[in-house]
Amino acid sequence: MALYNVDGIVIRVRNFQEADKIVVLLTREEGKVEAVARGARRPRNRLAAATQLFSHVRAQLFSGRSLDTLSQAEIVESFRQLREDLVRMAYATYACELADALLPERQRQEAPFLLLLTSLHLWSEPDRDPEPLLRAYELKLLSMLGFRPSLAACVGCGSEAVQQGGGVRFAPVLGGVLCPQCPDEGEGAMRLSLGALESMKRLLDGDIRRAHMVRLSGELAAEIDRALSAYILARTERRLKSKEFLDALRSSKG
Numbered sequence: 001m002a003l004y005n006v007d008g009i010v011i012r013v014r015n016f017q018e019a020d021k022i023v024v025l026l027t028r029e030e031g032k033v034e035a036v037a038r039g040a041r042r043p044r045n046r047l048a049a050a051t052q053l054f055s056h057v058r059a060q061l062f063s064g065r066s067l068d069t070l071s072q073a074e075i076v077e078s079f080r081q082l083r084e085d086l087v088r089m090a091y092a093t094y095a096c097e098l099a100d101a102l103l104p105e106r107q108r109q110e111a112p113f114l115l116l117l118t119s120l121h122l123w124s125e126p127d128r129d130p131e132p133l134l135r136a137y138e139l140k141l142l143s144m145l146g147f148r149p150s151l152a153a154c155v156g157c158g159s160e161a162v163q164q165g166g167g168v169r170f171a172p173v174l175g176g177v178l179c180p181q182c183p184d185e186g187e188g189a190m191r192l193s194l195g196a197l198e199s200m201k202r203l204l205d206g207d208i209r210r211a212h213m214v215r216l217s218g219e220l221a222a223e224i225d226r227a228l229s230a231y232i233l234a235r236t237e238r239r240l241k242s243k244e245f246l247d248a249l250r251s252s253k254g
């Protein structure tokens with residue numbers, strides 16, 4: 001058995017056997033890694049706290065034939081603030097589930113780890129609108145994983161003359177905007193206002209630490225949510241439970 005060390009974030013936890021947990025870590029070194037944490041459900045177990053959702057840990061693992069084993073984990077940041085606030089917890093949980101859904105196992109790539117870590121820190125800060133940060137996180141994660149939406153050039157012909165009336169056509173399944181001449185191939189296109197398109201461009205290419213500066217009013221936020229949700233669903237091919245929970249929470253708050 002080989003021993004290895006990672007810097008990782010717990011993005012999924014489930015119970016296993018009587019007292020164990022299976023955790024999925026998004027790591028800096030190895031990408032997404034799944035491991036069993038033996039005894040981690042016993043309150044006094046040394047792995048109990050480190051194997052909670054969102055925990056940023058430095059961990060030591062043994063690689064096994066079918067499943068790796070988490071042997072040691074030291075907490076760098078527990079993100080307790082995220083667990084104590086239902087709304088922030090809902091955003092962060094969805095961010096973790098989205099990374100889990102989009103990333104294949106063991107794809108060595110540091111950027112998604114750094115993006116999630118930065119986002120968890122930003123969601124922990126009070127008085128910061130969590131919504132634009134979520135949109136920036138989604139767009140940047142998609143982009144890192146090869147699913148960058150085409151927001152300037154038509155996905156059909158590459159033309160940059162995509163404006164039609166006061167907006168553009170956005171085809172989630174095809175991967176971006178369509179010019180007035182190109183057909184939607186029966187995949188369905190939705191109308192996007194120029195304001196929504198500009199906000200998405202800023203969130204995609206701007207510094208995520210400044211995402212909260214992009215003001216998303218009710219209508220603009222709803223428009224971007226429709227477009228991005230459809231875009232993401234076409235890539236994950238399943239609805240994420242945490243997204244449904246977040247949507248329900250947002251609509252209950254008006």
Ligand SMILES: [Zn+2]
Pocket residue numbers: 154155156157158159178179180181182
């Ligand atoms: Zn075109």
